[in-house]
Amino acid sequence: MSKPEPVEVSNFIRNLIEADVNAGKHDGQVVTRFPPEPNGYLHIGHAKSICLNFGMASRFNGRCNLRFDDTNPVRESEEYALAIKEDVSWLGFEWDELRHASDYFEQLYDYACELIRQGKAYVDSSSAEELRALRGTLTEPGTPGPYRERSVEENLDLFQRMRAGEFADGTHVLRAKIDLSSGNMNLRDPTLYRIRKVTHIRTGDAWPIYPMYDYTHCLSDAIEGITHSLCTLEFEDHRPLYNWVLEQLTTPGQPEQTEFARLSLEYTVLSKRRLIQLVEENHVHSWDDPRMPTITGFRRRGYTPESIRDFCERIGVTKNDAWIEMVILENSIRDQLNVEAPRRMAVLEPVKVVITDLDDDYTETLSFANHPQDESAGRRDIGFSKEIWIDRDDFAENPPPKYQRLVLGGEVRLRGCYVIKCNDIIKDADGNIVELHCTHDAQTLGKKPEGRKVKGVIHWVCARQGVNAEVRMYEPLFTVPDPGSAESFSSVINPDSEKVMTRCVVEPSLATAAPETHFQFERLGYFVTDRRDHNKELPVFNRTVTLRDTWAK
């Protein structure tokens, strides 16, 4: 069997970079960067950007930096920075250099002084409210405020004193002097620096002023020699500002920004605000809750780096506002685990089956293939005795049409074992099924039964050998495709997104598996030993994804 080989998909960014390389632009070099702000955990949308940036660099023998966009200390923390590094590494990417926008604060400051000297930037002492009023609206131009024509000397003096910490937060900003009547709001004298007397995760209290994203990003790109600055569509009308800053200044490089559509995934949310809300309002247990669309959440759920990269390959890169169906992601992990995951048997809701025509001390050892299509996966022994567990769902007193599992008076194949027939249902005083009494056909081990067809096959676990385990079943967190557009979560949260089953019985070998080991529980789906809670005493499995089920539909 071969692993799914991701085919190289053409997209407009790849075409563009290829054309640049062929034309000898940037000396044929390709340098990209992944620039997260350390103010939250990475999610599957970031994975798209990571795969694109690292992928393009690797495809064209270039480099990709990891750069923390740490220009707003009020929202950033070291915890997030650590988690981001771990997630990028886990996804399988190695950055060329680890950089921070804050590495460039001194250069950025010098560049700002240069803009002031050129008369292209000025200190505005209006309040935030006044600035907003003066900026105009989408259809009306902005109007010049009283500080727009300050002299170079005064601006320089004020800006230096801003840096020296002489002024309180909010009293002054440095603005670029561009075009107050531009249809593009970003060009109406955008703010370049604001005063924030806040401790920064890397520079501490060295700076009372911090540069804004638009001013910082283009210069950071230029300083690092980035050739292709890839970002999402909402930055499209920031590009004129990105270019304006670089045009005014003499910088080491001439990066070019290209925008692509951010990922939208059905039945989940991908905005930082919404993700934080899920954690803070306790709709999930943590950032790495297996229901979270964070990288760390998918990891705990049992997704692999390969499957996430494969997913990013499958969805493509365009400028379309695309909504990706969850099934695309699910198929990425199914396709990998179908090939790689060893098969095991686990019973989630046990019902005891007594094989009445077997002696009480009867035992037999059966050999099972770990993978039906791959002999190299090896075999294992499984015990069989008079009492076994089967799943509640695999017996029906009143079977629906086309039901092919066990029914009273009917036969079913125990996977890898004998065909059994159900003769009696034993119930307790409340009418609950306690035991099923069956007989077995001794001629059916490894052989088809004679004179009749038995279509159904069910999984089982030997009652003597079975080990108690906890299995966590997951379903989508939301009940609607676009929960982000709902006014509140309460109306769109799926109350059954997590179901913890504690009475499960699994094959003994499963208990000793290391955390983050993937298995297929036959007929049930793919499961992973929980990264944090799994142990020998209490094995814990998370359902990554079900098997495709054409019958359920």
Next chain:
RNA sequence: UGGGCCGUCGCCAAGCGGUUAAGGCACCGGGUUUUGAUCCCGGCAUUCGGAAGUUCGAAUCUUCCCGGCCCAGCCA
């Protein structure tokens, strides 16, 4: 209503003036199967948001129209 974008099969997505308009997912058959899984075979856009136009020839060029997304943080 100012500015910037986007519209190819149910969901993605190739295509860049001459192709029978790739491919994946989903779906619908049929075969294999001791997982209702996997695997295999077949089907699935005379048509590219709409209308004009240019051209021997248009999804690809032009114009207009329709629909959708983004922008008025001292956030990124």
